[in-house]
Amino acid sequence: MSDQLLVADKLTRRFGGLSANEAVSLTLTRGRLHALLGPNGAGKSTCINMLSGDLPPSEGRIYYQGRDITALDAPQRSRVGIGRSYQRTNIFPGFTVLENCRLAAQSRHQRAWRLFANALGLRDTLDKAHAVMAEVGLEAQANRIAGTLSHGEQRQLEIAMVLATDADVLLLDEPLAGMGSEEASRMVGLLDTLRRSRAILLVEHDMDAVFAVADEITVLVNGQLLATGTPAQIRSNHEVQQAYLGEEAFHA
Amino acid sequence: MTIKTHTAGIAQAVVLAALAAYPLVGSEFYVEMVAKVLVLGIFAMSLDLLVGFTGLVSLGHSAYFGVAAYAVALIAPEFAPANLWFVLGAAVLISAAVALGIGLLVLRTRGIYFIMVTLAFTQMAFFLFHDTALGGGSDGIYLNFRPEPRIGGWMPFDLAEGSQLYYFILAVAVLVFVGIKRVLRSPFGRVLVGIKSNEHRMRSLGYSTFNYKLGAFVLAGALAGLAGVLYAVLFGFVTPELLSWHESGHVLMMVILGGMGSPVGAVLGAGAMVALEEAFSLLTTHWQLLMGGVILAVVLFLPGGLIALPGRMRQLIKSGGPHE
Incomplete structure (x- = not known):
């Protein structure tokens, strides 16, 4: 127990x-x-x-x-x-798949005060985003706009985002x-x-x-x-x- | 994509060069007008940080602009020039503090309520300066001397000189533009855009969005304050109208006119607004009617604002092509 x-x-x-x-x-x-x-x-x-x-x-x-x-x-x-996914797909439809996962991963090391840092240059966050995309099988779609994915892929993305939060x-x-x-x-x-x-x-x-x-x-x-x-x-x-x-x- | 960013880079360099060369050819009147556009451009960029990037439609943004302008007038000694760096720092800090106080309250509301409470606060600020001894009543306050940028005994430049004032404002505008661009690609900036897209999801991903929105609100207030300082220095007087909700609506229209969610768009909007006001007021005393028509036309036919115009044109040409 x-x-x-x-x-x-x-x-x-x-x-x-x-x-x-x-x-x-x-x-x-x-x-x-x-x-x-x-x-x-x-x-x-x-x-x-x-x-x-x-x-x-x-x-x-x-x-x-x-x-x-x-x-x-x-x-x-x-x-x-504690991570959660939603019944009705709840993603950032206007962002790329990668950015959806990257934002989720960034939540673990938010670095809000580093106002002049390049978010895309933060290796740990980016690596995590790529890892979870690979885990759910969305790696090939990384640069697609999330809103254009099929319904099933959006559900996978939803899971990937939860995983990115560890x-x-x-x-x-x-x-x-x-x-x-x-x-x-x-x-x-x-x-x-x-x-x-x-x-x-x-x-x-x-x-x-x-x-x-x-x-x-x-x-x-x-x-x-x-x-x-x-x-x-x-x-x-x-x-x-x-x-x-x-x-x-x-x-x- | 790279060609597009390349073109944008060249366009920005050309515009910057033109702005830098302008005082050499332009008359004093128009140099001051371009300086005004730059000041309002900073103001509009600061509001765009809230409206276009975080999704917070504030109708009270003039409060921070006006409070800083008044701070300059009130801090400056009557019979001697103030120190520019001191008044600038103090006024911007005061604006940021006011934004922090107001933000703590208004960010608990959403949507239409947010618009209404921001409006209410700016009206309170307006009446504070309009109706009390503090602000010198409806006439406002004159600034007898332009502040001096003295560092110790050294004066790097002189704001009493028109073209040097222009270059100072241009330098600040460029710094703000580059700074905002940097902030937007930072982890903080990415979160703001995420909040605009889907705040609920941001929260479930572990972002305490209130703190981020408050950060954006204070930053936007501080930058609006910076614009307010420049405005007071440029025109040498402040009036309560700077704080009124008309001014808040005015800057919101610049953002919409230029295109929300783009610092370039905000500056474009400020330029278009000043230029159209100038042109229309030469034509007729009812120029505001024409101005309203233009805003309406942009909202209806060009929802992305002026910044979306090149893309729209390209699309039109593309879709028009095969029919030939």
Whole structure:
């Protein structure tokens, strides 16, 4: 249990009278991919937003390597080592692929006071940008304008940017959304390698992908945690079957 | 790409040479007008740092320009010339400090609210100098002597001499231009452009964008202050109008006219604005009506401003070609 990187302890988020998340707890461990499942409106986005600092929780605490980070805002959490990608592609569409990755890498050594330094001359930042482009397979597109990439490539770029921040906790919000089967399988392969040295939280609708790569699955329904367990346990969990997945999905 | 940057480099060298040679041929009146364009060019470049690069549309930028101009008038002794380096440094620091104070408050707002609060602050500054004993009322203050650039006992040049004043302003404008170019390619500058493109993403990448925006705001305020100092030195008097929101709108129009997001564009916009005002006011007393028409036409038909004109022409020629 020494590699527990991120622990969410009874997170609750209310919007007015509505509880979008009610006492949700989960643990992300290095080397493991934890999937978050749930029907639309189950509170998956609220949960990931609380973990990334985009949304403050109403109650509950968040710990990163044992340190309470509940009060940190999104930039601070990123600097601690929690990176996130977004469900709707969130890049700098007017910049080149390289500049997207370079900006992400620069966030680790910001050097804001070096007003007359040439940003493109900072070797460590540039090397990092090239390394992550190679890692996700975008090296050949380095000088393309990001907005002109295919949807799948933009999703890859999104992951590359998170990697450039050296995050060891990855919060990935539907990285496979809208991808063709070939692109999706390449992404699943990438997730598989990324997991080795990091902890990953994956919010995903694609059941096949989730059951193929997840080490652990948490199911949310109506903002409440219904079950947590291995894919096999979730598959055979009767409550989960009834509440969300539908019986057929399991016998296919 | 390299040919393009090459052409731009040559164009800049030609323009610089023309500006340097101008006092040799131009009349005193027009030399002063070009100096005014350079001063307003610095002012416009400073605003462009916010509007064109960081995505912060400030309608209160005249506050820093005017505060620095007033600082020169208020610091200068009545019966002797002030030291240029001292008033320059003090006035720019005061502008930067005012920008820091205002920035800490206004940068908590966004969009239309940001525009409104910046406008409110510049109006407060306007009334501070207009309605209190501090600013000498609506008449403003005269500067009895131009400041002296004395270093110890040595006077490297004399601002009372028209052409030397011109060259001093030209030198400052070139320094600001080169400096802003450098800042824009620095890590800090790249972050500003990132904030304009997608602030939310910048935050999730680990940038505390408030601090960056505040840095840009203070830098822009300081440079506007520098322009304000030059303005006061050039014309020898300051009035509360320098701080009014009209002046803020005026400099914003220069940025739009020239093309946002380009220091060259900002200077071009300042030049075009002064030239058009001059030309229209010779034609009619209702010149502001014509000016409004030009701004409208640029916004509608040339959204990139004057700086986008060569590109547009090239495109037109290209698309026109195959039809022949």
